[in-house]
Amino acid sequence: MNKQTNIDKLHKESTVNINGKITKGHEAKISIFDRGFLYGDSIYEVTFSQNGNLIFFDEHLERLFKSADFINLEMFITKDYIVEQTLLTLKQSKIPNAYVRIIVTRGETEISLDPNISFQNNLIIIVKPKPIHNPLYYTRGLNLYISTVQRNDTKATNPSAKSGNYLNNVMAIADAKKSGADDAIMVNKDGYITEGTTFNIWMIKEKQIITPPVSSGLLKGITRDKIITIAKKNALNIVQRPLTPDELLSADEVFISSSTKGIMPVNQINSVKYADQRLETNNLIKLYNQFLTEHISQSDKNYLE
């Protein structure tokens, strides 16, 4: 499929809600004066639905408001309004297994960086069929590359805020692709591992599960939180501590986590290939899938009913 065909497909398959008005993708437009467009002055969340059930939606909304706090983006809309509009959009899309992206911008203002002049938000909800990830990423595993592009520092543009400033990650993935890898891992200014471009990173060494702490400069993943909960509930040995690239490269197993990808094994980082036997990773995938099934069975927000 060529690139324009992919966009046409995206336009056709997507249902978009802009400030309460629902349209098809090709009509979904925003003012070029919107601060999200001019400065990346926005926050967002991505989640998905399964058979009409939104996954960990409360947690995503909570983090959306935390991102707003991080960048002092005043929310002129309520959580309830976002829930209502998201469910309305999903219902209208009729997609049972959907990708859901919620964007809140600091709205339209005069052309000025000063955020104090903001007095409204633009709320954009994108709903489209959940993309199917390359099955190779689950079987063979991901090939990753430790990018030379450093992660934004917590004191500059804090990665804990899921904002519209994603050029840092765009640059890192470009770097990884150039090296032939599927995606990138980024280090902070002190050389410690932070996260991938759109996922958290984990390693297993002598049965201990290790992931970098938020203080290393990363987004506190919802799936990351769930894995920690699951591991503790199952009395697994889990720890958050700063990780060097060398430690990561000498791990027994490595995997990544993300809301849309779930848990994916890592096959290779740079030129280091990990063992094909992934006892601990496979065990966590099993436990996570059980947890997800349980979550869905308890859901009271099926938008198809």
Add this chain to the structure above:
Amino acid sequence: MNKQTNIDKLHKESTVNINGKITKGHEAKISIFDRGFLYGDSIYEVTFSQNGNLIFFDEHLERLFKSADFINLEMFITKDYIVEQTLLTLKQSKIPNAYVRIIVTRGETEISLDPNISFQNNLIIIVKPKPIHNPLYYTRGLNLYISTVQRNDTKATNPSAKSGNYLNNVMAIADAKKSGADDAIMVNKDGYITEGTTFNIWMIKEKQIITPPVSSGLLKGITRDKIITIAKKNALNIVQRPLTPDELLSADEVFISSSTKGIMPVNQINSVKYADQRLETNNLIKLYNQFLTEHISQSDKNYLE
């Protein structure tokens, strides 16, 4: 004037060119799938015109293409096309003294960070009357604040690329406003002065003119370049070297430079007030204005003729 009135005025006063189609501001809309909107994956330039003459337009276009190089944003449009469309928009606007913002995004793609899937740009040219800066900023001078928000690092999101990732600067100006100042200066991770949120910074000590080098992590300003040229031509003592906040606070005079603001004196940084007598700054303002007049007299691109 209330905030909505300001936006209505902006819509009414502005003429916007999107990929060759010229509209009024209120109709200027872009797809929410544009990478500029989703990731701040764009570059831009701001210049202005005086009596129908674009100021240092070649230099701005050159820097636009340099920003593209910095973030590996492939340009599918030529410099000539941008010139043609900018002049067309200005002509149609009939504004003799205009603010001109040129934005080039990595276009619309599938929802994926990978920039390699980009195959087109979106070109947006915004033309509106040149805003009149608070006259107090030229008479009293600016009150600035050294922000606790650090400047993005050159190894993460390089400030030398004028991109759509401006949250770092938005946060810094918010910080400055909270302290009662007009605007912010930012330091790098090593504690050295970089630049203001939308301007370069300069100090004078014992008649020596000092500004931080690009390696401190800043945008290579067009006006900054011109001041260096002018100073050298006039045998003034000028040097680029890393500056600490302490040095800046102990300066004899401080001023800022930007394309739209020109040279503005600084009245105060944090709690330090500078002397009202600004011999060197005033001399540079005089020389810069002469240089600007000369540039305009040599212009061959008057769009009103």
